[in-house]
Amino acid sequence: MSDLVLLTGISGFIAKHVALDLLGAGYRVRGTVRSSAKADVVRETLKKAGGAVDRLEFFEADLIRGEGWDAAAAGCRFVVHTASPFPATQSRDKNALMPPARGGTLRVVKAAAKAGVGRIVLTSSVAAIYYGHSAKWRTRFSEADWSDVESSHISDYAMSKTESERAAWKAVEAGGPELVVVNPAFVLGPLLDRETGTSAELIRTMLKGRLPVVPDITLGIVDVRDVASAHLRAMTVPHAAGRRFILCGGSMSMMDIGRMIALADPSAGNRVPKLVLPDFLVRAAAIFNRQARAAVPELGRRKILATEAAEQALGIDFRPPRDAVAAMVRSLKELDLAN
Template sequence: MTGASGFIAGHCIIRLLNEGYKVRGSLRSMNQAEDVRTALSAYADVKDLSFVELDLSSDEGWETAAKGCTFVQHVASPFPNTAPDNEDDLIVPAREGALRALRAAAKAKVKRVVMTSSIAAIGYGRDHPKDYIYSEDDWSNLEGDLTAYAKSKTVAEQAAWEFMQTDAAGKMELSVINPGAVLGPLTSADYSTSGDMVKKLLDGSVPACPAIGFSCIDVRDVADAHFEAMIRKVAAGRRYCLVGDYAWMIDVACELRSAGYAAPVRKLPNFMVHILGIFDPTVRLIKAGLGKKSIFSNQRLIEELDITPRSIKEMSVSMAESMVKFGVISPKML
């Protein structure tokens, strides 16, 4: 399991441990090991959890880390809160990290790799009609108007599938998980970049909701999808769009408000978003998506992996409750 300290990876580890698997997780620094072990021990018996130190940008340690593994879940990938000065700061480590994981897994005779990609590698940079439904057959257009993050996910996933066509891949199989915005309960004070939306709605840092929407998925469904894609025969060589209901930011705010949180439920005019973007680099990231809605099919997720996504209410409120629990926020209540 790469990126073991991450939001998604933590839930993937919990699922694996509770299914009886021994898990070897990678960390950027072994100084993180005890904190991760402590956090996950509240949800699973961690006696079969061990750690290794790996870097997406370095060859050191990858082959040793993969030895003896039956499966690899490659979850690690950079996901910033702000746009990088140079897009290659995201693209290169994402691509090279994926190839390092695959090369090491193939040499270790791993049966299957499950790689975490994103719907950012599926439905961006295209000018389709509003009623177009994106599926696993679609790819984002690298020549289109893509963020550095979307480019990094697209390039990394394409590189992974290209590797699988080479002799070096051997008999190893690949499945790819493409989540939307990942919400749901935290296992520690660390949270995903997607979760910053919930935090901002609760801590008073946004006075109203911009016209930004997301195809959302609960982190527990993401972990379940990684597990099912790992063990199901049908998942070999397949991609999976992981999305539940589409939600505008104001929809999430309304669910939080119905749970007693004083989340703002006014709409923020688009011109105000552009003004705020002058001062806030995080806001600048969302400007391109104002008022735009893209729809993704989750038919393959439901039919092949037998996963029915949780509701926007469940994933939003559970994230809020865990943010309070771990001291991320001290929200105002109604």
């Protein structure tokens, strides 16, 4: 039986950690990139991190085009689909990310089915679970919940994640590969190279003192190392098929994140956020600022994410958020990205 895994978007923050775990477990990995230049960077990154790059190969494929996906999936036993846009700013058009996100997901599922792949693991997000609901909605969310795509408050990212995941489930209804979906919260943890991405940029911005005040927002946080382990287990645990798994180690307010940064790097104590913005100021700023607009529906909300499924079925013992924050701070400093 083939030990080859197609890993889409291998240059991403999560995907590089998934690749390390797959290589460490003895699998051959075929990663998709949009250019050969990206492949060279990823190979070097994984080699420095101790990955067995002799079992690593690359295929060029783009989420918005059909070419290359059949060839990429050919001969693979598993597909791990991590590739999806995660922009730092929100578009006014909630459907802006749909072509690469939903369209790309369907291209990958179709290619996997054609290649006879046994199981697909899809990287979704908690953004597909708890966004778009009013403040009166219950505070505890589980894998049974879905974001409300009809809401006028839903972001383009949450829209893309929700609709992409729904499309994947629908695509496998009639048969084909098994599907397992992992829904991580906000992913932090150690960087493997200087490619920061959206989540690391938040920590970097705080480290640099460029975010002196923050809105009253609380985020579910999960360590990227736990996310990578969950992908590998979702790929191999027999009874994971047909299920979703929320991944979260706990929650922190933006102010708490700043405090954890200062604990990890005492020299940043004078630069991390010092004040919480009153809600009315965030709402006022939202009239003109897209980032503020995205924050408004989350003001003052404390959401509880049910993680029993991942803990019991996948055997994940989640690291606490403070460890994820500290690990990201250390790697930003080691990579000279904190100044």
